[in-house]
Amino acid sequence: MGWTATVIPEEFGGLGLSYLELAVIAEELGRCAAPVPFGSSVYLATEALLLGGNQEQKEAWLPTLATGEAIGTFAYAEGGGQSSPKSLATKASGGKLSGRKVVVPDAEIAQFVIVAAASDSGDGASLYLVDMSDAGVSTESVQTLDPSRSHAHIDFSSASAQLLGGEGQGWGLLQRVLDRAAVLTAWEQLGGSEACLEMAKNYAMGRYAFGRAIASYQAIKHKLADMYVKNTLARSNAYYGAWALNTDAAELPLAAATARVGSTQAYYFSSKENIQTHGGMGYTWEFDCQFYYRRSKLLAVNIGSEGLWQERLIAATEQSNVA
Amino acid sequence: MDFEDTKEEAAFRADAQAWFAANAPTAKELEGMDGMQRAKYWQAKKVAAGWGCIRWPKEYGGRDASAIEQVILNQEEAKISAPETGVFSIGQGMAAPTLMTWANDDDKARFVPRLATGEDIWCQLFSEPAGGSDLAALRTKAVKDGDDWVINGQKIWTSGAHYSDWGILVVRTDPNVPKHQGLTYFYVDMKSPGIEIKPIRQISGESNFNEVYFTDVRIPDSQRLGAVGQGWKVSLTTLMNERASIGAGGGGVKFDSVKKLAASVNIGDRPAIEDSAVRAKLASWYVQEAGLKYTSYRTLSALSRGAIPGPENSIGKLVGAVKSQDMASFAIDLLEQEGIVRDKSYDEAIGSLFQDTYMAIPGLRIAGGTDEIMANIIAERVLGLPQEPRADKGIPFSEVPTGS
Incomplete structure (x- = not known):
């Protein structure tokens, strides 16, 4: 379908379309809780290459990312809560990288990974591109809340690593990648949240109790109205985020954090209240409610928690004084 | 979503800006006027120049403008320090569209232009102690007497009743049919004998609303809008025109x-x-x-x-x-x-x-509309969920349980 090629420029075999088209795809992937390596490869690895890759790195990977033959992923977390340049134990020297990254999406099927490692210069970190087939790379799969998506820890032991972007500029670059991924993830979360509202509505219309559809009880109606309100506000913020991303606007950090927090809150709410609306059936393995409840939490932490993005939001208002 | 004006919208905005720049009232111009006088002065000035009630037809003082032009005008007016004209919002936003839809030509010509210029102020006499969220449960009654109707009962939450010239009024003319079918719609002179207005003191300490008591108030049948028993339908015209407060900044804590x-x-x-x-x-x-x-x-x-x-x-x-x-x-x-x-x-x-x-x-x-009613509106009209069964459906109003 060319989805993975959406924003990759035509000179690298992509479609050269805008982030608005990619946002639509993200929303639809979210709506069906698609079990595909899209966010890791498209929102993170592709964006990191587009932002920080040199010509050679782009030529090496973008054309196969565009066709979907290659899958990339991104690894910065090392466990123990939020990451910072100071907390990074992964290090590189002389083109060799060593360390351990945890809960990396699609690590076992990716052809390459972009890794954040500590640096003695600049902002304290550098990004590296590592081929997953390197002899110094090993993975250990990990069970997560959402088994429809694969995750693994990665151990690097003197693995060959190419610097991506400048030495000591990795932390700044990572933040820019995260802002871009946040907007796209917000659209995916919104799609999931919309699906939950739709499921809850359909179930409540068909399920009768005390002689009438449970959708006619205000306790249920108001719950669904709350979902609608949260989704509508999240959508408005997601539009603004997509606009900021697409025009590379100066307020992207604020717009991205706003979209991210709004969608995270909406999806969590809709996915838990969707189960509640379904009653006991919603808690059974047979029903699809669990997919969304699981996915909402995966997407809520995969590029940083709600709390982290709330902090980024306020920091962005302090930086720009826009608020 | 588009953040920019179209070419036509930009031209309209520039016109509005230019007019406001040249005509925004100066402090000297407004010297010695109270709030009401300032509102009337500014409204009349706007209408005379074609910048008031712009969505209305020309014959009533407007210019047949579009909704987006109204929004642009509101945005531009918000940028200057013009007198506050909220006192006209019920008359212009609710009474006028109802008159334009339901009144005869003579009444339209008599009232609507004066609503535009702010010469007349109208209030809305709908809510009652027993009819709030369930508006159609109102009990104020009207009984026919010759060419007049005689009104007895009580309205509540009436904004601006104490400074209004006219009011739009819904009353019960037949308690022996289901509640929506027994209502009739009138307009009433607020200086009529038998109308008593008492301000309500709110928990904030302010008084924005009133209780309005009707004791043997006589209204000529010629002041009826719509047929006898058609009051609910006429009310819906009023309610649908409740201003969508879009484009406005809004107050409160930010x-x-x-x-x-x-x-x-x-x-x-x-x-x-x-x-x-x-x-x-x-x-x-x-x-x-x-x-x-x-x-x-x-x-x-x-x-x-x-x-x-x-x-x-x-x-x-x-x-x-x-x-x-x-x-x-x-x-x-x-x-x-x-x-x-x-x-x-x-x-x-x-x-x-x-x-x-x-x-x-x-x-x-x-x-x-309470938070709960708003949530019902979203659930029923946006999401399409069914209404709750109603215990008063299809039975005469006089037999509906009231709890009192």
Whole structure:
């Protein structure tokens, strides 16, 4: 379908379309809780290459990312809560990288990974591109809340690593990648949240109790109205985020954090209240409610928690004084 | 979503800006006038120049403008310091469209132009002690006597009754049919004998509303709008025209004011703004505020394309009111013991904004459709969920249980 090629420029075999088209795809992937390596490869690895890759790195990977033959992923977390340049134990020297990254999406099927490692210069970190087939790379799969998506820890032991972007500029670059991924993830979360509202509505219309559809009880109606309100506000913020991303606007950090927090809150709410609306059936393995409840939490932490993005939001208002 | 004006919209905006720049009333012009006189003066000036009630037909003082042009005009007017004209909103926003739809030509010619210029002020006599969310349960009754109707009963929550010239009124003319079928719609001279107006004191200490008592008030049958028993249908014309408050800034506590406060008060030995719990709360409110702002932009884009705003616009009040209440409450908490001081002179910068908002919002969450009614509207009209069964359906109003 060319989805993975959406924003990759035509000179690298992509479609050269805008982030608005990619946002639509993200929303639809979210709506069906698609079990595909899209966010890791498209929102993170592709964006990191587009932002920080040199010509050679782009030529090496973008054309196969565009066709979907290659899958990339991104690894910065090392466990123990939020990451910072100071907390990074992964290090590189002389083109060799060593360390351990945890809960990396699609690590076992990716052809390459972009890794954040500590640096003695600049902002304290550098990004590296590592081929997953390197002899110094090993993975250990990990069970997560959402088994429809694969995750693994990665151990690097003197693995060959190419610097991506400048030495000591990795932390700044990572933040820019995260802002871009946040907007796209917000659209995916919104799609999931919309699906939950739709499921809850359909179930409540068909399920009768005390002689009438449970959708006619205000306790249920108001719950669904709350979902609608949260989704509508999240959508408005997601539009603004997509606009900021697409025009590379100066307020992207604020717009991205706003979209991210709004969608995270909406999806969590809709996915838990969707189960509640379904009653006991919603808690059974047979029903699809669990997919969304699981996915909402995966997407809520995969590029940083709600709390982290709330902090980024306020920091962005302090930086720009826009608020 | 489009953040830019079209070419035509930009031209209209430039015209409006130029007119406001040349005609915004100066302090000298308004010298010696009270609030009502200023409102009437400014409204008359706007209408004379073709910048008031612009959506109305030319014959009534308007210029057949589009909804988006009205929004642009509101935005531009908000940028100048013009007199507040809220006293006309019920007459122009609700009474006038109802008259234009239901009155005979003579009455339209008699009343609508005077509504445009602000010469006449109208109020809305709908809600009753026993008819709020369930408006059609109203009990004020009208009995035919010759060419007149004789009205007895009580209305409540009537904004501006004490300075209104005329009122639109819904009453029960037949209690022996189901509730929606026994209503009839009139307009009434507010100086009629038998009308008594008593202001209601709100918990905020202010008095914006009134109780209006009717004792043997006589209304000529010629002041009836629609047929006898058709009052509910006429009311719907009024209610559908309740102004969608889009494009307006809105008051209350905003993100900015609480963030500023958090920078000026301490938690422990540090400014509150450095506290992560404070930052998290502020961020969530910012997200809501931005969501409301961009939702209104989406509505404007739709208006610009010619769409009609639908029930999804109930979100603004539903989310905005409780957000403002929670932010005011949180700001008071941040102030600790000082938080309860409600004295405009106590803090020069912000006055008593937080305390006033804290006291005002409970009313806003009820007025013009309670939070619960708004949620029902979203559930039923947007999501298409079924209504709750109604215990009063299909039975004569006189047999409906009332609890009293």
